Amino acid sequence: MNTPDTREPRTGSDILRTALRRNLGAMTRGTVLMGLYQAGETAFPIALGLIVELALRERSPGALVLSVAALAVIITTVSLSWRFGMRVLQKANTTEAHRWRVRVADCGLQPVARDTGLKSGEVLTLATEDADQTADIIEVVPLLISSLVAVLVAAVALGLADLRLGLLVIAGTVAILSVLSVLSRRIGAGTREQQARVARAGAKVADLITGLRPLHGFGGNHAAFRSYRKVSTEARRQAVAVARVNGAYAGTALALNAVLAAAVTLTAGVLAFEGAITIGQLVMAVGLAQFVMEPLKLFSDMPKYVMTARASAERMALLLAAPPVAVPGADRPAPGADLEVDGVRHGALDGLRFRVPAGEFVAIAAYQPRAAADLASVLALRVPPGAYEGAVRLGGRDVGGLSVDAVRAQLLVNPYDAEIFAGTLRTNIDPSGTSAKVPEAVGASMLGDVVALHGEGLDHPVRDRGANLSGGQRQRLSLARALAADSEILVLHDPTTAVDAVTEQLIARGVAELRRGRTTVVITSSPPLLDAADRVLVLDGGVITAEDTHRNLLAGDAGYGRAVAR
Structure with missing residues (x-):
């Protein structure tokens, strides 16, 4: 046998x-x-x-x-x-x-x-x-x-x-x-x-x-x-x-x-x-x-x-036979944990520090795109903990000592260039077929017009890499997938760069409503998303240089206004 x-x-x-x-x-x-x-x-x-x-x-x-x-x-x-x-x-x-x-x-x-x-x-x-x-x-x-x-x-x-x-x-x-x-x-x-x-x-x-x-x-x-x-x-x-x-x-x-x-x-x-x-x-x-x-x-x-x-x-x-880049721990983060970035130095990040309490909606306005990408990579664990200085913690526990699968089950980072797979709209939004949030995710991401456009609805076929969808449709489909996962902590990196201003405003409201009471971090320069956040952290030169609501920053920081104005 x-x-x-x-x-x-x-x-x-x-x-x-x-x-x-x-x-x-x-x-x-x-x-x-x-x-x-x-x-x-x-x-x-x-x-x-x-x-x-x-x-x-x-x-x-x-x-x-x-x-x-x-x-x-x-x-x-x-x-x-x-x-x-x-x-x-x-x-x-x-x-x-x-x-x-x-x-x-x-x-x-x-x-x-x-x-x-x-x-x-x-x-x-x-x-x-x-x-x-x-x-x-x-x-x-x-x-x-x-x-x-x-x-x-x-x-x-x-x-x-x-x-x-x-x-x-x-x-x-x-x-x-x-x-x-x-x-x-x-x-x-x-x-x-x-x-x-x-x-x-x-x-x-x-x-x-x-x-x-x-x-x-x-x-x-x-x-x-x-x-x-x-x-x-x-x-x-x-x-x-x-x-x-x-x-x-x-x-x-x-x-x-x-x-x-x-x-x-x-x-x-x-x-x-x-x-x-x-x-x-x-x-x-x-x-x-x-x-x-x-x-x-x-x-x-x-x-x-x-x-x-x-x-x-x-x-x-x-x-x-190749050894893993890092050997993860076996512990699991506690549910309802906060997110803390403490003194992280990696790429364009120069001792970055901030904390997001559980249930808060925080937007990070990154003046340098490289810093935004580096932060997303660190949070997504694409960069092993040993490859950067400082620490990322969930509930006060360093992610280096936690199970990677457990961290990703609790902390989801959706990149701006997320892949679209051949299949259907439904299988792209809910690959495992277990999400109970598909309708809400479709609504919040403003994907409903794409679904309504086709007789098959969510079963409309999607070609390899979303070749039969526009750039904005692919981006909204990726956002819907991230929202349908309903993770405790969700990090979105530039989720609305390919959509028009009206759709962007509606998405910002939909995300804020759907994620109410759940920890959400959006790395973006989108005014509607910045305005929807409980507070905005300004990331400039690899560190946080300012922190307030979007409207207060607009009123008191001319540099911020120039950076996010469209």
Whole structure:
């Protein structure tokens, strides 16, 4: 029975050993069935030789009928063993590939990032191509063993006819594998580099698609295309180099196998001419010489597949074995906690201090966009606590000692560039399908006009990255998702930059009403949102320089008025 393995593998060899260990039962059944298939294939030319011997010696119709029946049994055995053997192995292969895809996705989506240096496009390649190629080891090993069985059975059968024929097969097999092992090592090194280059090209495509709109906006799409073409060309060159080695490997294997088959056939012919073997044994030897090319080819291809699987496993280990950027604590914040930022220095933040009591609606007017982005990143835990000075506390407890999942369940930070996913309006607003605040969130975010515009309502389809929505609609959809989550503490970063002034005013009122009694922080320069807040903190030069209501700040601070005036 397969058991889950929760330990993180450290190397590609660990990954392969894990895959082999938890599929041992399926591989054993597959090996037995595929070995039976190869043994049946080998038995066919042996049976033909015996039939010829029997026919020449006895000339009996009954013996011929028996021989034909024996051939029918062999053919049936070959057919059924192949069918069920490959079914067992391919099911195990597919299941194992699924396990590694899930494992890679789990590591890539963990709340604490891993220090791998891999881009999202490269992680995607790890979770698809590399996972599939690693799982191929489940089929490779049984096929390798069954091919060896076929070669050994053929060598024994030929050796019983004449020892020289058996020794020729064994010596030829050893020589072929020795030559091909050298080429397989080159394939492994080349494949690793090819996979890395293809992954980098995929990451470049992902980056370009994400930034396609701004690229078109300032005319940078042509330069971006040239950049991608350069990366893709490097991947193509490496793929061609690997293809050359693969071609040389396949050609060498085919030629050596053909030479061995020819050598066995010629040797058997000479022995038959000299009278050392019978006509029936000659027929068997010629048949085995032709048959043995298939298992030999399969046997000689296995090192290449092993090297490819190992290269893919090593790439997956880059992510799976990478340590987390930070090790979070296990404690949970108390419900109804306040939010405190104490002396945080990070990027444009220079000893930032402020406190938001539970239930208050606070707006932060950041004069420098970089400071706003840095503050949002720190609060969202995208920057680990050890990477900045100072502390962020929930209910007086440092977030570094709290569970990341628990913090994010209580503190939600909605970025200004939140992703929109393919699906429907409903699945974007309430991905888990558990929110009771969807109608209120739709109303507060002023998304109701988008819902009413389509006959499907909330079930209106949304394309990848919200391609069929305008910029303002995407922003309101993102805001609706944040409001529907109904978290205890909600941080919104520039939630209304893409909407008109009238809609912005209505959103400010809706958010203030829906979030009444819940802690809310809005990082914004929007006058309606600033006016809706209980108080406004002015963030300038990385610190809080002023604090009051929006209207009092407008009346007494000319710099504030210039910063937020529209």
